[in-house]
Structures are given as C-alpha cells and as structure tokens.
Amino acid sequence: MSLLEIKNVKLKLDDKDILKGLSLSVSKGEVHAIMGPNGSGKSTLSYMLAGRDGYELESGEVFLEGQSLSDMEADERARSGLFLAFQYPVELPGVGGMSFLREAVNSRRKFLGEEELDHLAFVKEARKVASKMFVKDEMLKRAVNVGFSGGEKKRFEILQMAMLKPKVSILDETDSGLDVDALKIVSDGVNAQRNDDNAIVVITHYQRLLDYIVPDFVHILSDGSIIKSGGPELALEVEKNGYAGLINAA
C-alpha cells in the first residue's frame, strides 16, 4: 500500500482549472521530486494536500496510509502525519518558538496516543534536535519566524519536521532564498530524516536542490498534470534542456 496516493485530482481556483487530473503514488522509504515551471500548479498541489481552505478538490481523491483526506481538515491531516514545509514560512509575532513547537508536538503525540511532553522533557528534546540542525537555542526563544533570515526560516521548518516525525513531508520550494551553505545544512537535515517508514515529496523549480536531496523518482508537472516521470536523470535533463523541451515533447 502506498503511503500517499493522489488519484486523478482536479481543482479549480477562481473558476480556472489548475490541477487537471493529477495522479501520484508515493511509497514508504521513497523520495519524490516534483519539478515544474512557474504556474504549473506546484504550490496549489502542496496547499491542496495540506487541506488549506479554498483548495478543495473538484474531483479525484487523496489517501494518506489508505485513509481518504477528503473529510479531514488541515489540522487533522497534520496530526495524522502530513507535514508541509512552507515556501514562505509565516511570522507569528509574540509567539515563542519553543511554545509553538511544544503545542504542535503535543497535538501530534496526543493523536498518536502518546503521552504529552512536559516542559522540561520537551525543551531537552528540542535542544537535542536543534543542535543537529545547527539551530541555536536563541532562535527557539524568539518569536516564530519573526526577523528570521531566509536560511533561518527554512532551518526552523526542517526542525519542526524533525520534531513532528511526519509520515509524509512535502517540501515546497525549500531551496528558495537559500545560499549554498544554507542549502547544504537544510538538505542534511532533511536527509537525516529519511527512513524506511516515511516519505518525502520535494517540490522545486530548480535541479540544484536535488544534488543535495537525491530523489528516487522525478516527476515533471506542467499545466496541472504530470507529463513525465523518471529517475534522477530526468532532473538533469531539465537542467540541460529546460522545461520547454520536455513539455513540447509530451
């Protein structure tokens, strides 16, 4: 059984067809990359999966571990193990990083029937994970994403992913706004979380991220559907010939 199953989904925004019958199957232990030009529907796909208001399906269905997501709100999907690393992480003024993380982690633990972590246990765990991600304690004391640099925001996203231990992680343009050093740190953080039980879907415009997070499968998204799938070599083809060549060939 696949971990994430997207079946022929169609979605409109403002009466415009954005996703036009997209299907994708992701199994445990796999990393999939979805590449596509601007306006191909990449961000719409990630919001649709995460269950954002206004991104309801017109037809088709999505399953997480065999369970349909249709009737699940965004927060239920998150607690069930679906994680979205945002392209533009949102600022929460006055909300401390540590308290935010703790609320999130305890919501997930409660859902899994695990005991909620008390303050001390949580801080200990968070510090351990943070140090691996090169996230300084000081950053956890600041308000969520407020005044963070582009690199810090992305690192904090991946730190949250590491703390929440999701089944399926969708990384939406995680490389945007990162210099090479930051890209490496973030990628290392993601790679450290790859295991046989979870799956990662990397949504990206450029191939360079895939040098660091090497995917098992690459899919080309164009005009609301996947027009070509292959191995990592497909990403190199995009790099060499651009999207236009692939789209015209399809």
Place this chain on the structure above:
Amino acid sequence: MVATQETIDKVKEVSSTYKYGFVTDLEAEKAPLGLGEDIVKFISHKKKEPKWLLDWRLKAYKKWLSMEAPNWAMVDFPKINFQDIYYYSAPKTKPKLNSLDEVDPELLRTYEKLGIPIKEQEVLAGVAVDYVFDSVSVATTFREKLAKEGIIFCPISEAVQTHPDLVQKYIGSVIPISDNYYAALNSAVFTDGSFVYIPKGVKCPMELSTYFRINEQNSGQFERTLIIAEDDTYVSYLEGCTAPQRDENQLHAAVVELVAMNNAEIKYSTVQNWYPGDKDGNGGIYNFVTKRGNCIGKKSKISWTQVETGSAITWKYPSCVLKGDDSVGEFYSVAVANNAQQADTGTKMIHIGKNTKSTIISKGISAGKAQNTYRGQVQIQKNAKGSRNFTQCDSLLIGDKCGAHTVPYINQFTPHARVEHEATTSKISEDQLFYCLQRGLDTEQATSLIVNGFCKEVMKELPMEFAVEAQKLIGISLEGSVG
C-alpha cells in the same frame, strides 16, 4: 505557554457557554430595594460606622443626585434604574472567624468550583487572600505574617473600625466624591473592599490578592479599595474576578485609590472575567470602575496591569497622577471584547512633577460584533519639565463585524517634555491560521496562540500564577470567534 486543549475541553464540558455560570445558594441579608438616604444610613449602620463616614457618604449621595451619568464613552446600553438595585447584601456567616473551618462550607465549595481552593492557595501560592463574597469579606488569611511586618491587609470595613485615622485621612484623597457619577455613587453606598497599608521601609513579602464575586441577584457591587504605601516600600496587589451567569444586568462601580509616597512602588494587577452576557448581548455585567493612583512622593512608581475579558460593558481608566519629581506611571492593558461586548478603556497619565515618566501599552482585541475603544489622556503640565511619555496602542480584529477605536488626548503645556504615540491595527491573517493548523493545532488553539502572542508585552507584566490563568482566559473568551 498558551491555553491547553484540556482547558478548552473542560470549558466545553460545561453546558453553559460561561464557565463560571453557577449560583451559590446562600441566604443573603439584604437592604430593601432601591436607593435613598435611608439606604445609605442602613449600610453605614450595618457596618457600625463612625459618624464622619456616614456624613461623608451622605455628602456623596447628595452630590450624586446632582450629577449626570457620563455619556462620552463609546458604549451603548439602556438607562440604569438605580431604584431597582439592592445596595447591600451580606452572606450570613459568623462575624469573627478564627480559621477557615468556620467559613460556610457552601462558600468554600463555590471557590473550589472556581478552581481556587483556599487551602491550596494559602499553602502553594503563598498568597494572602482577602475574599469578597458579595459585599462582606468572610475570610482573610496570612494576616499574622503580614502583621509581623506591620502591614495592614484587611477588609476596608474592618479598617474603618481598627484604623479610622488612616482611612479618614486617605479615603477620597485620590478620587474625591465629586470626581464622577459612578465614583460619587460608590462613595455613598460602598460596602466593602480591601485596605492595605505598608509602613515605611517595608517590602511586602508576598503578593496580596483579592478574589471578587458578584453573587446575589440584583445586588450591584460597590467595592472600595485603598492602598497606602509609605516611603521606601513595595507592594504587589492582585485582583481577580468571576461572576455567576445572570439574565439581568448587574452594575459594578468600584473605586480603587492608591497612594505612593517617596520611593514607594505599587503594582496593581487585575484579571477581570465577569459574565459578558450571551451572544446577542443579553445580560452581562456593567463594569464602571474608577481607579487612580497618586504618586505623591519623589521617585514613586505606580504600575497598573489589567487583563479585561469579561463584562458586557467596560468603562475603566486606571490612571496615575505623577506629582512627585521623577515619579513613574505605567499602564499595561489587554482588553478582549467578543460577541456583543463593549469596552471603552484606557488610562490617564497626569504629569505634574519634574522628570516624570509614563508608559502606556494597550492591546485591544475585538471579535464578533464587539466594539473596543482605547481612550487615553496624557497631560504634561507646565512645571513637568523633562517629562516623557511613550504610548503604544495596538488593535487586533477577528472577523469583519467588530470595531476597534483609538482616542488619544494629548495636552502638553511645556515644550521641555517628550510625548510619543504609536498605534497599529491588524487582523489575524489566514496565512497565520493555516500555518498553525498545518502544525496540528486546532483553530481554537491557533487563535489563542496568536492572540496571546499579540498580548505578550502586557502578559509578561503579570505575576506568574496570574499570567497562566489570564492566558487561558483569553483563549476561552475568544472561542468560536474564528472559523
């Protein structure tokens, strides 16, 4: 830290939308309905007051008769029938209590429902609590420890008997009977409240706290609190309020007077959670309060912190009169108005002495159809050279049917002073909500988190045990306002 899911669940369990909406079945001893000279005399007689106080009350009553209710606040409510209110009611308890065992068990159960078991409070929190139940204080704790320091902390009715000179000297010295309509009314009919006296050089070793409850139907509450801090002292006073659910409007017109001498500091914190009325604005408490502190001494400091989540109508402007040179006034406020609630609240900072400083941080949150107004006055008088004020006034809107208003009055009579005013208005964005939901928080948790983040600068001014309670309250008050 924010309101936990448990808290929210617990509240949902209660069938009523208002957590503290139960009524204690206690037989009250009442004055006859309505207000007149005879009622004022009845109250004074019940309390075995000296003649000077009765005369003072009667003078206030006459003054009140000649006054008009203020109508400048942005609040709208039917005219109050002052003849339809009971002005005195007392639970039937023994007048002298040697221990908590002697307190009416029914009363103790009420406090337990409120989550403030007296014994636990005593032992765990180290807080001396002067409980006001309806109008008469029934249990006062930690008196001995405080007495060792020479601190007086007792019901004001008791202080009238035991320290009449102090009461006579200071009552009405900050807020004269003619100050405003509701202060005059309070002066005529106040029933009880707290009295605190900190003698020279003493730092009060614990937070002093009073829990108020309005209980008897139709009995407006008219507390009167007086805190006097002599030279080189410090005291922190907490006031928290909850009230049972009622259909009829209940009037509350309290007066709080603070006096700070040389180098004295008074910190006064309030969490107000009275019944706000139902979604359509039926019922709920009218909270018309006059609070003012006199910084008489040099380098004295008075700091007001308030978290206002309850009441149908809030009309409240805790103020500081900065007479002493180098004195400091502070006002930190969070006002939450949801559904049909109306809040018109703020402060007055009157700079009289040289080099006086004031800081105003106000956070207003409006949801539902509520109207939330910040109204503040900063006055720098002619001799207040070198004085400074900083005001920051932020409003957060939830939904598109509520309103936020900011009405600052700035009067500066000397060029040698600096006044700054900053104001912002924002909304909880859909992006913020979605971000929180995507991390597994539900809408209530997310709202509570974002709103508490918005209020953080004020919340950190609250004493620790109060801050936790207040954060939960803010979350609870806004339930159902998003999504």
